[in-house]
Amino acid sequence: MSLALKLMEDGGPIMWVILFCSVIALFIFLKKVFQFHREEINVGEVLRGLFNVLRRDGFVEALTLCDHTPGPAARLLAAAIRAYERGDEDIRKAMDDAALEEIPKLERHINLLSTLGFVLPLIGFLGTVLGMMQVFEAAQGSEAFSATDIAGAVNMALISTAAALSVAIPCYLAYNYLVARVNSITLDMEKSSLEMLGFIERRRKNAGGSQEETQK
Secondary structure (H helix, E strand, C coil), X not given: CHXXXXXXXXXXXHHHHHHHHHHXXXXXXXXXXXXXXXHCXXXXXXXXXXXXXXXXXXXXXXXXXXXXXXXXXXXXXXXXHHHHXXXXXXXXXXXXXXXXXXXXXXXXCHHHHHHHHHHHHHHHHHHHHHHHHHXXXXXXXXXXXXXXXXXXXXXXHHHHHHHHHHHHHHHHHHHHHHHHHHHHHHHHHHHHHHHHHHHHHHHHHHHHHHHHHHHC
């Protein structure tokens, strides 16, 4: 702890800005990781359960299953089932509307990690400039400035740059990891929607064929 405090003191006021950014980045990363962990489901297993229920026209039971299943894929399937129950012709539109609500929730705050990863090296460079300014101020203010003054100013410049890069690099890694998780969940949503569409179309064709045979 004493080493960390010494680095904060030697790095100058820029270090507090970097510390604040690192806390925000860590909070966003942990929040999104827990969110994705809760919302990632076994889509195939959920679909099998829904298909078994819908074959008996158990719409209420199917919607209850979706409501008790976390994740955007389940909410997408619920929108499709509601549209199917109402007799809507365009089931795809109902799922697209649901996806427009779910995808922004997945992507929320992730871009801030990318922004921090880009801005933090600039903040560290600002600390470097401030440190070098102190060197020139010490040189101009006294003809007999000590090497200690120069070392302190240069140390401030190096510490702020190193600290900024130490936070910026994990921010980029965290951003890419979260984007990959979003893509994985989005792919599950797309697969589940296509399978549900295919199931509904087959059900409607079978129902239409049964009606024609009955009329004959």
